[in-house]
Amino acid sequence: MVTRSDPFPIAAAEERQLDRRRFLGVAGCTALLVAAGEWAGTRFEPTAPEVVDIDVATLRPGEPRAILAADGGEVLAVKLAGGEVAAFDRRCPHLGCPVLWSEEQQRFECPCHHAAFDGRTGRVLFGPPRRGLTSVTVRNA
DSSP states (O other): OOOTTOSSOOOHHHHTSOOHHHHHHHHHHHHHHHHHHHHHHHHSOOOOOSEEEEOGGGOOBTOEEEEEOTTSOEEEEEEOTTSOEEEEESBOTTTOOBOEEETTTTEEEETTTTEEEETTTOOEEESSOSSOOOBOEEEEO
16 A cells, blocks of 8 residues: 655555566567577578589489588488489478488378478478478589
């Protein structure tokens, strides 16, 4: 209860309550931090290997093979039904989880957020990634 004789009429418990101004301030700061994180994530992402050497004759159709590139990056290559080899950087462009090959669906899938990528082109079929997988050139060893 507040009376006129109180030297400081505001109670500490009332001061700690979350009002609209504080909520909007925190929400605005959070939105700015998320936007800055998105920008930094796309700006400073590691580069994918450009070329990997693989003995294509040892790959069976539909068989995926993880290949360690010279720069330490990992590539996932698979021989498609037509005989061509599709190879992509193994990191999902969304958060960097390793993608897997789904032979039943003939596509690459990210198990972290249920994203899928076209088996031939690497473009996003569905899920949170905004861009497709990074293509890697395969040289026959």
